[in-house]
Amino acid sequence: MTGSPADEPARSPEVIATVRAMRGRVQAAQRAGRRVGVVPTMGALHDGHLSLVAASRAACDVTAATVFVNPTQFGPKEDFSRYPRTMEADLAKLAAAGVDYVFAPEVAEIYPDGATTMVELGGVAEPLEGQFRPGHFRGVATVVLKLFQAVPADAAYFGQKDYQQSLVVRHMVADLLLPIEIVVCPIVRESDGLAMSSRNIYLSADERQRALSICRALEAAQVLVAGGERNAERIAAQMQTTLRDSGVESIDYAAVVDADTLAPIQRIESCAVALVAARVGATRLIDNAILDIRSAR
Ligand code: AMP
Numbered sequence: 001m002t003g004s005p006a007d008e009p010a011r012s013p014e015v016i017a018t019v020r021a022m023r024g025r026v027q028a029a030q031r032a033g034r035r036v037g038v039v040p041t042m043g044a045l046h047d048g049h050l051s052l053v054a055a056s057r058a059a060c061d062v063t064a065a066t067v068f069v070n071p072t073q074f075g076p077k078e079d080f081s082r083y084p085r086t087m088e089a090d091l092a093k094l095a096a097a098g099v100d101y102v103f104a105p106e107v108a109e110i111y112p113d114g115a116t117t118m119v120e121l122g123g124v125a126e127p128l129e130g131q132f133r134p135g136h137f138r139g140v141a142t143v144v145l146k147l148f149q150a151v152p153a154d155a156a157y158f159g160q161k162d163y164q165q166s167l168v169v170r171h172m173v174a175d176l177l178l179p180i181e182i183v184v185c186p187i188v189r190e191s192d193g194l195a196m197s198s199r200n201i202y203l204s205a206d207e208r209q210r211a212l213s214i215c216r217a218l219e220a221a222q223v224l225v226a227g228g229e230r231n232a233e234r235i236a237a238q239m240q241t242t243l244r245d246s247g248v249e250s251i252d253y254a255a256v257v258d259a260d261t262l263a264p265i266q267r268i269e270s271c272a273v274a275l276v277a278a279r280v281g282a283t284r285l286i287d288n289a290i291l292d293i294r295s296a297r
Contacts, residue, residue: 012091015102026152037156048161069083121168144172187287199283200283253276259290
């Protein structure tokens with residue numbers, strides 16, 4: 001394992017901007033028998049991202065993080081141009097976390113002039129975010145595939161925070177026979193329960209307070225399930241009520257669906273997932289909780 005003991009100052013990671021150089025570093029490490037992990041991010045890093053770095057460092061000899069705000073996953077009316085870009089602070093956090101390489105390409109390196117090829121998806125990409133953010137997962141899958149080409153790691157670390165995204169990536173990896181292990185890590189929350197997100201900085205103090213109803217709605221769902229409730233519609237209705245009671249009116253969805261397929265269900269028979277997407281002020285937030293009655297039995 002690489003990585004320095006806690007009393008040594010963090011070594012700055014090497015920052016790499018080209019696919020060629022990045023691929024070379026990964027391949028050299030692998031030829032030397034080292035296991036490489038990659039953590040794809042869009043920057044504006046918080047402890048959620050750093051938990052993925054920690055998971056990679058625990059299981060791999062070399063860890064690369066990617067910092068790339070991917071234009072193709074933003075809709076025309078979304079926040080691509082104002083998405084927070086905090087590279088200096090991100091590099092300091094990645095250095096402290098013990099990352100070995102940071103892949104931070106320009107857009108033209110990932111989308112060369114004339115590039116038109118995109119990943120076409122179906123199945124788990126279609127409902128929920130697929131309905132409310134058309135084209136979003138097409139952009140996500142395409143950039144993840146490209147990042148896996150640039151950083152041909154042995155394992156890639158994603159967060160459960162983007163639950164549907166993690167399923168889309170898992171399916172793409174299986175369907176396209178990609179030689180990489182996908183690891184999904186738990187959601188990291190603020191002390192009051194709000195799921196950490198780069199977009200939380202958009203929230204005013206009042207909005208930040210109202211945003212808490214999203215994790216409260218998910219907690220309410222978990223409490224109902226722990227109390228024996230199995231009816232998906234009744235659980236979803238309670239989630240909607242919790243959100244509305246705190247003044248979150250603009251709800252894209254508050255749903256209880258099959259945890260593997262995201263298909264609608266009437267009753268929870270084994271493992272479901274509760275997912276919420278809602279706008280608080282102008283900021284769209286997502287969160288989720290797994291409802292696994294196999295562990296509750
Ligand atoms: P992003 O920079 O938002 O594209 O996120 C990069 C990765 O970090 C994705 O795999 C996210 O699911 C993951 N992530 C974001 N927020 C959290 C969080 N609060 N806890 C754990 N993982 C997270």
